[in-house]
Amino acid sequence: MVRRSLLLGLLPAGLAWPAAAQDRFITLASTTSTEQSGLFGHILPAFTRASGIGVRVVALGTGQALDVGRRGDADALLVHDKAAEERFVAEGYGGPRRQVMYNDFVLIGPASDPAGIAGTRDVAEALRRVSARRAPFVSRGDRSGTHAAELRLWQEAGIDPVRGRGQWYREVGQGMGPALNTAAAQEAYLLSDRGTWLAFRNRQALKLLVEGDARLLNQYGILAVSAQRHPGVKAREAQTFIDWITAAAGQAAIAGYRVNGEQLFFPNAGSSK
Amino acid sequence: MQDLGSAFMAAIALVRDGDAGMLAILGLSLRVSLAALGIAAVVGLPLGALLAVARFPGRRVVVVSLNALMGLPPVVAGLLVYLLLSRSGPLGHWGLLFTPGAMVIAQAVLITPILAALSRGVLEALWEEYAEALRSFGAGPWRAVPTLLWDGRFALLTVLLAGFGRASAEVGAVILVGGNIEGFTRTMTTAIALETSKGDLPLALALGLVLMVIVLGVNALAQVLRDVALRRAG
Amino acid sequence: MLPIRAEGVSYAVGGAAILDGVSLTIAPGAPMLILGPNGAGKSVLLRLLHGLLRPEAGRITPAAAIRGAMVFQRPVLLRRSVLANLRYPMALAGVPRAERARRAEAALAEVGLSTLASRPARRLSGGEQQRLALARAAALEPQVLFLDEPCASLDPAATRAVEEIIRRIAARGTKIVMTTHDLGQARRLAGEVVFLHRGRVVEAASAERFFAGPASAEGAAFLQGELLW
Incomplete structure (x- = not known):
């Protein structure tokens, strides 16, 4: 049965390139x-x-x-x-x-929340606490829209995170999913768009901690x-x-x-x- | 451990249900890699044979370059093909970027040096054995190339399988030039990358298991064919 | 092609002289056996005469790329069937297709391999392989056939079979030029003898004369089994 369904699927597929659904x-x-x-x-x-x-x-x-x-x-x-x-x-x-x-961005972090940002609606304040605690923060670092938004928020907070580069501020240079995977593994904070966060399956100890600030508009x-x-x-x-x-x-x-x-x-x- | 277990179950379910989406992706992966293998074989094997028999100034440079190109990072191959096929690039008017054709080209670029370098090694040993006899028959290097390719066919099958393995396992180049477009240029490896980035690690691993089984199957099939042919032809 | 003349031929490998001023003439007639102790330069001389090597001094005429055909000590068989091995050099030599089939069939019959025509050549026994190599060379119908120690790795029965084939090829008018270190074989086959020692031709005589009593001290010592190097 298994073999037949595979064969039936592969045979026609092997013969022709997929014609584009539309010209x-x-x-x-x-x-x-x-x-x-x-x-x-x-x-x-x-x-x-x-x-x-x-x-x-x-x-x-x-x-x-x-x-x-x-x-x-x-x-x-x-x-x-x-x-x-x-x-x-x-x-x-x-x-x-x-x-x-x-839609909007949300600030994600480990459930243990070492920087104590859960509950605040002020995203700039939340970022200041993360940096003050030197708690691990994963940045997209890939010139994406989310990365640009994150850098804007750090500016609002009056912090230059690049000074924490290589220590608590970790730029992964990858997409949202890989960044979330990294944050899950390192119990780090990060900024995500809500859609990817909702669809993300490998959350482990990550939780949504800050949302609702007008500056989180995406x-x-x-x-x-x-x-x-x-x-x-x-x-x-x-x-x-x-x-x-x-x-x-x-x-x-x-x-x-x-x-x-x-x-x-x-x-x-x-x-x- | 739990993830590994569920990945295994998911893989079995994917195959058992003959998941249509997955079969289409699998079919595309195989077609792209086989087409790339065909192109690379037509270019790479004769090149390898020629390097095995011919002695010309600069040959060593070519051999060393090919050996180095075997380690060409896929992303670099992909970038090269991307820049060539981009509408801003020299071959932009072909309109091939973000199509399966672009993925075939990228994989062919990637594995042609592998086929050439590996076949050179295999055929050089054969040439060492044949050289005097073929010259005694009056065959020059050009005539020796097809002879070596034919007589080395069983060893070259292993070379082809190595190329196929590298092509079908590749993700960096095809995601760059193919764009991972759903239903059009999504292959097994780019789908695995996508599911990984969505955090669905069990599904990603399940797709990986299916890919491994298919590649294993291709290898086993080739091995059986080789053994049968070897028994008949020596 | 015949006669082939070598005049003052020298050859060295890595500065060490292998052949030094060798002159000889290969004319139609009975098999020529090139004898000499190990390292005398017999194989190199054969390759020079055939055309696989170029002399560093002296010359060999006629000046063709390849002269005649050659069979090596260890037969080099293609990874193909017995029949395909026979046809390959004939195709290269431009023998017409129908003629190729005819000659292949005749050559197989001559060496007693007709029933093995479709077998993979490299699955044959050592003796069968050497017979096939002989048939392959003979099918080219060369005027001269060079044989480099063709029986060196064969047992006595296989050696006798190969010698019988060599005699038959010679009887058809093909000039045989052959090296051997087996004196018995040389006595059985030779019409003329070229005795080589340390890269020089010490004696060239009819087989009768040479085996009756060599003119040179080295030749005599060789026949006594005392000259090995």
């Missing part, structure tokens, strides 16, 4: 947090049904995704680092930037890559996708995505924040 498709460079949350699996089929355009998602950190856009290797970018996105537009690589949705924006710079870019299809995700149908699809009954992303294309 028309765009490549969307996005972040690991959105992909791993399962959001795309929920909203993209609806878009493809409506438009006949397939979307291939390459999940990267925001900094890397913007670089992929600069090289013209994606047609659209869905990322979460407003300052970097505005720089991308200003440099003429694409745009305009449209905001799509938000805003996603979408950008078209400039077809003037890179003639290979599928500008029309990319614009179709951007129009869809920022309009009623796409926004409703985002709002409708839930994990264990919990809404992960909140559409806000309409508001002008």
Whole structure:
């Protein structure tokens, strides 16, 4: 039985390359947090049904995704680092930037909470306590949107964490998942987006300790890559996708995505924040 | 210990249920690695044979370079292919970046030096034995290359399996040039990397176990074919 | 191809002279046996005459890349069937396909390996392997066939079989040039003898004359079994 099901699966697969589900498709460079949350699996089929355009998602950190856009290797970018996105537009690589949705970051740490930050809503204060205790803190260190947000929060706290580099401040230079795995192993604090945290399975002693500070807002924006710079870019299809995700149908699809009954992303294309 | 146990159970469940998503990923992994192996064999084996028989200035440099390239970090191979296939790169108009084709190229780049270097070693020993006889028959180095490739076929099978193993176990290059796009360029190894980063270590390990069983199966099959052929052809 | 002439041929390996001013002529006729103690340079001389080595001084005519065919002390058989081994050098030599099949069949019959045609060549016994190597060389129908100690690692029965094949090849008009350290074999096969000692030709005579009484002291000592080096 086992052998037959494997053979039946492999035989046709061995004969032909998978034809792309659609002849028309765009490549969307996005972040690991959105992909791993399962959001795309929920909203993209609806878009493809409506438009006949397939979307291939390459999940990267925001900094890397913007670089992929600069090289013209994606047609659209869905990322979460407003300052970097505005720089991308200003440099003429694409745009305009449209905001799509938000969720929030949360501060995670070991249940033992050696810095004693549980219960506070002031994220800057929480970070000050972590650094004062020199408690291990894992940083993405990969120019991702989450990394950028973390650095902004340290600035708000008036602390230069880089001085703790190699000691309590540990930059892993990897995605959210690997950073969470590292923090779990080292009983360290770290900043995570809520979606990845909710989907993360290897928590061990990690717990959500701080949430709800307005400064923990995680805003996603979408950008078209400039077809003037890179003639290979599928500008029309990319614009179709951007129009869809920022309009009623796409926004409703985002709002409708839930994990264990919990809404992960909140559409806000309409508001002008 | 608990994780290892549940990984094992999950692996069995994946295979038992013939999980469609996993079978598609497995199929893609095998096709990509076999295609890369085919390309690398067409280039690497004759190159190895030629290096075994030919004596020319700079040969040692080529041999040492190939041996060094065997240790080429996959990410570097991937980066090289990425920059070539990027729309900003020289081959951007092929439109191959983030496709299975790009992964085939990256793996082929990675294992061609391995096939060339290993086959050179194997065939040099054979050439040592054959050289006088072939020259006595009037065969020059060019004619000796196909002869060595054919007569060394059983030893070369092991070389091919080494290349296949390296290709199918590779993750750094294919994730870079393939993009790990679900349903399109997700292979066993990139899926393992993804599940690991999601913290689903048992599932990641289960996928790893399935991959190992498949690679083991390919090796066993090749070994059986080799033994049968060896018995018939000597 | 014949006659092959070597004139003042010298050859050295790593500064040590192996052959020093060797001159001889290979003309059609009965087998030529090259005799001499170990290290006399017999194998090197054979390779020079065949064309596998180039002389460092002197010359060998005709100036072809390869002269005749050769069988080595340890037969080098391809990792293929007996039949494929026979066909391979004929294909290289440009023998037409139909002719190849005919010659292969005849050669197999001559050496008594017809029933083993489809066997892997390297699974044959030592004697069978050497017979196949002889058949393979003979199928090329060379004017001259060089044999380097072809029976050195064979038992007496296999040696007799190989000698019988050599006699038959010679009878068809192929010139045999052969080294051996087996005096009995030399007496059985030789038409003429070239006696080599320390890289020089000490004597070249008909077999009859040489075995009746060598002209040189070294030759006499060799026949007495006293000259080993």
